[in-house]
Amino acid sequence: MNDPFHPADIRALVFDVFGTVVDWRGGVIRDGAALSAAKGIAVDWPAFADAWRAGYQPAMQRARAGEIAWTNIDGLHRNILDELLPRFGLEALTEDERDHLNRVWHRLDPWPDVLAGLRRLKSRFTISTLSNGNVSLLVDMAKHGRLPWDCVLSAELFQHYKPDPEVYLGAARLLGVRPAQLLMVAAHPSDLEAAARAGLPTAYVPRPLEFGLGSELRDPPGDRHFDLVAIDFGELALLLGA
Amino acid sequence: MNDPFHPADIRALVFDVFGTVVDWRGGVIRDGAALSAAKGIAVDWPAFADAWRAGYQPAMQRARAGEIAWTNIDGLHRNILDELLPRFGLEALTEDERDHLNRVWHRLDPWPDVLAGLRRLKSRFTISTLSNGNVSLLVDMAKHGRLPWDCVLSAELFQHYKPDPEVYLGAARLLGVRPAQLLMVAAHPSDLEAAARAGLPTAYVPRPLEFGLGSELRDPPGDRHFDLVAIDFGELALLLGA
Secondary structure (H helix, E strand, C coil), X not given: CCCCCCHHXXXXXXXXXXXCCECHHXXXXXXXXXHHHHHCCCCCHHHHHHHHHHCHHHHHHHHHCCCCCCCCHHHHHHHHHHHHHHHHCCCCCXXXXXXXXXXXXXXXXECCCHHXXXXXXXXXXXXXXXXXXXHHHHHHHHHHHCCCCCEEEEHHHCCCCCCCHHHHHHHHHHHCCCHHHEEEEECCHHHHHHHHHCCCCEEECCCCCCCCXXXXXXXXXXXXXXXXXXXXXXXXXXXXXX | CCCCCCXXXXXXXXXXXXXXXXXXXXXXXXXXXXXXXXXCCCCCHHHHHHHHHHCHHHHHHHHHCCCCCCCCHHHHHHHHHHHHHHHXXXXXXXXXXXXXXXXXXXXXXXXXXHHHHHHHXXXXXXXXXXXXXXXXXXXXXXXXXXXXXXXXXXXXXCCCCCCCHHHHHHHHHHHCCCHHHEEEEECCHHHHHHHHHCCCCEEECCCCCCCCCCCCCCCCCCCCCCCEECCCHHHHHHHCCC
């Protein structure tokens, strides 16, 4: 159990990105549909997006367990993609087409509340990514979506993936704050639980559309404790006086 | 000798910060004068600023040589400051006052051409710091001066100080570009020479006011080669078509 939460202690906010800041599923479906239209191939892109994302945790686990050498997310995404293409009738894609599709994760759009909320939060706090996505992916995504980060922090800098504590503690160290001064913001309770174990206060912003309209939350909050709960980044800014 | 320089190859720019982007000497003098006024102590702040900066290369060299454990710039600045205070009649400063003065490096202002130039460059390229300053210092400085970095890269991420090649090569790796696609921008030829040895193209932007009006360049270019030379960041943007 961490110390009692005081909003006035907060100096900086770090954000989970895939699902919390950007709509990865909608982005993969959108770019996939454009590829289908260009090549005249019918593909179940929602199923494709879900299968791609489903390969992600096991791939990180293999990297974490040392079964494969440290690989950044671009590399993990590409490994999963190459396995996935034949299952969806896409084995004829060229190397350039595969590389372009793999980089869809660099071109994802933010949820509608994100830009206005981040701008408010940035006026009062340091705001940074804290994502398993690699630095260049996060930088490209920020330029694509005009995300106004003060800093781009990634698991890549620590050679550890979330939820390893090295990631949360490393972010506090680089930002020059104590863990208790660094608020972790995520749509995934498991990420927040790991942050709390490392001493960070937590803000839960559920994203019920992450897996599509009418889907269930894959990581439901249950009765887990968060220091803040906000419906979107606008309410988060309000709760923090920004 | 690197490959011939083609501006069209450039994907990202990394910038030296102290002296190239911000006027460290003017900032130290300004904050020092405010401290003098508040406490009624006369101090030769230009000499103080120069002495503080002069301690910096030897301190990094001790860290590089392993004589002292890896220390970030905030720590190196503080060590130098503590040695300097008695020489300038400031030994009575409290811990809070010392800490505040040490963080003047987080509050430095950019040269007048910087903001407009960076905004133009950012519209076409990824722009990042590549400084020996630590991440939190660079983030605070960017918030203070509204520097629109896409990414904040620091020697701290590589546990090597410039001009060690690990810093330049690490920046290219994290930004997902080849060294030949990453332009190093600096007011200091020695920094650019080290970048070129690591395979980066170089842009020299002299800052004749770095050591004060009427001072000489401490690191004159002589007949050294740079891929680009610009009088300020506006001309740099022009040369790069941004």
